[in-house]
Amino acid sequence: MIEAIKQQLKDQLEQHFNVQGIVVEEPKKGLADLAIPLFAYAKLWKVSPMVVYKQFEEILTNNIVIEKIEFTNGFLNIYLNRGPLANKILSMIHEQKDAYGNQELGIGQTVAMDYSSPNIAKSFGVGHLRSTVIGNALKNIYKKMGYKVVSINHLGDWGTQFGKMIVAYQKWGNEAAVTKNPIAEMQKLYVRFHDEVAIDPTLEQQARDVFKALEENDETYTKLWTWFKDESMKEFEEMYELLGVEFDYNTGESFYNDKMDAVVEELEQKHLLKIDDGATIVDLGEDLPPALIKRTDGATLYMTRDVAALLYRHNTYQTNHVLYVVGNEQILHFKQLKAITDLMGYNFNVDHINFGLVLIDGKKMSTRGGKFKRLEDVINQAIQGAKEAIESKNPNLKNQDEVAKAVGIGAIIFNDLKNEKHLDIDFNLENMLKFEGQTGPYLQYSSVRIASILRDNTLDINDIDASYFKEDDYFEIIKLLGQFPHIISKAMENNAPNLIARYIISLAQGFNSFYGKHRINVEETKHLNANLLFVESIRTVINEGLRILGIQSLNEM
Structure with a gap:
């Protein structure tokens, strides 16, 4: 309402005097309701601020939202007709209730949002909190503005880490222990794998071989991978329920496995691929380093998967805008993603909503070394702290x-x-x-x-x-x-x-x-x-x- 009045006054003056850039400010409490600085136009028109004031006053004086206008120290001060305006604002809130602030800017448009995206077989950590809550808030903001929002949880459910997990489980895992406490046991196995690699470096190659077999749909490994994924999702769903967060789709990286060959083929057809030291790349010019599409062994990479995901989302959900709520460390990746799809001729409206780290005692958390703060533990501590405060303030x-x-x-x-x-x-x-x-x-x-x-x-x-x-x-x-x-x-x-x-x-x-x-x-x-x-x-x-x-x-x- 106040912004609309400011815009109305600005438009009224700019149209009458055929100028641009008139500023309508809100002064500090205790001064006028609104103020217009006059010095810039006094200088432009080579007159005193008082002359500008008189000209502006003549145009604004009959505006029904204004009660009075005064000149003070080079400013045109506006006192609004407070009674009717206040009554209108409060009546509107009373009538509209939680619909107050709803807008229609996004009507007929669809925004896809990619956020949260925890890794399978790892606990939901404090580090995942930021993407989850920022993404959830943005979803609510865009919906408030009238957009249709498609919320996507792009789970980290693919990659060489699953080769490591499977090797670790087969060497040191216990089915009963994992069944009883899945994520905690998987976490221990992941940490142990990296401890053992220091002693036996051949474990890394074993993990790569296992993941290659998984990519080729090995039945035993696929069964284990599916089990890890299902058990992880149970914990994630508990966290999302606590946080009040819901997604339209939980589609992880593996969902795009059968969609990447088409991306590589399209890049080839559009003459965008180059071979560099055996690797397949897209040259992005002077401003960005080249994007890796395939390794020397022919394996497709994270970038290829994200291009496939972006194309799928646009084609499936008819998106006008795609938001990726991902940390600062991925800034380059999303610049490259946008650049590749631009070269492909799509010119998608893509925004990377980057965010900083969550620090505990000023330090970043690490899964590999076992120094990992589970969000569940932190939430339980917060709830207990809140309960103690409530008991002391209002025991009944x-x-x-x-x-x-x-x-x-x-x-x-x-x-x-x-x-x-x-x-x-x-x-x-x-x-x-x-x-x-x-x-x-x-x-x-x-x-x-x-x-x-x-x-x-x-x-x-x-x-x-x-x-x-x-x-x-x-x-x-x-x-x-x-x-x-x-x-x-x-x-x-x-x-x-x-x-x-x-x-x-x-x-x-x-x-x-x-x-x-x-x-x-x-x-x-x-x-x-x-x-x-x-x-x-x-x-x-x-x-x-x-x-x-x-x-x-x-x-x-």
Whole structure:
């Protein structure tokens, strides 16, 4: 709403004066509602800022959204007609509820999103968290903007590591132990393989031979591989259920095994392949290193598989846009993928949503050395920490376990999403579980505080004195509420869930500041109803922001 007003004023002035680049700002709290700096046009037209002000004022003065206009220190300050505007924003939120902020930009368009993508036969680690929660939030953002989203879990279910796993299982594995505790046992076998390689390097060649046989559909190895995959998926599904994440398709790397020959053939037909030291490559020019398509032994590579996957997704889902939510270390890979498909003549709209590492005590985690933090363990620690905090604050709370689960998992998700995604994040449970500051529990508690107010009162939407909304403390927050649709739009435009996270933190901080200064449960009925509509709107938007981020809102805690 506020962004629409700013755009309307900008368009009105630019069209009348036939200029571009007029800026409509939101000054700091306590100043005007909006402001237009005049210095650039004073310089352009070789007049004083006051002359520009008079010309702009003449055009804007009859605009019904404006109450008054003033000149201050080279700025045209605008005071909005607060009562009707505030009433319109709050009424819209009250009527639309969680549909507030829904937009139609993406109607008729399909976006495919590739995210999470853990490796089969390895525990779901903290390192997989970022792709999972960033991807899930982006899915919700794009859906909010009207897009059809196809969510894909591109499982790491193929590669030479399965040769290693099969060799390790056949040498040291125990069927009963694996059946009882599959992932943990597979993890031990994987670590042991790398320990034993240091003693017996021939194990590496054995693993390569086994994987080659697996590629040729060896029955015994295929049966073991399928078993590893099925057992891994059971654990992954438990994690996804805890995190509230669902996928349309769990199609791993192996799904594209029968689709890669066609890619190589097409590259050959389009004269894009070259032989370099026995390997088959695509030359990508001066800006990028060549992309490997086949090794010297003729084996196809990860890049070939990703080209096949991209073509399949475009043809199957009729995508307008494909997002890959994958770490910073793959930046070059996705530049090459885009370059190859461009050379093939497709010009797909592809974005790599890159993100930094999750650090524990400032260090990256490693599967190979056994220094690996399972997400399940971390989630359980977070839930236990949340439960202890709840027991100390509200020992009589019903459903403590369910609330602790929502708070613990919400804390982990918000700690990730509040950060700019390309940065590394340090994983500190103690900090993320705090009920103050920029945390998930702080947001959930703010929403619960409003829920308590609303439970004790009944809002009569037809008996409101909207004049209260003109006051600064109300209107600053109402302006913020009016920005929610724009924030959703910007979050999509920049593929940045942190914009929503920061926004709802600002909203919660605004509410808590207001709550500390003003009494909500006032005696006068029209004032009370105004307050109830005001706080109800804040809660609606906070809760919808939390939902988009993949965090559960609560009624009690």
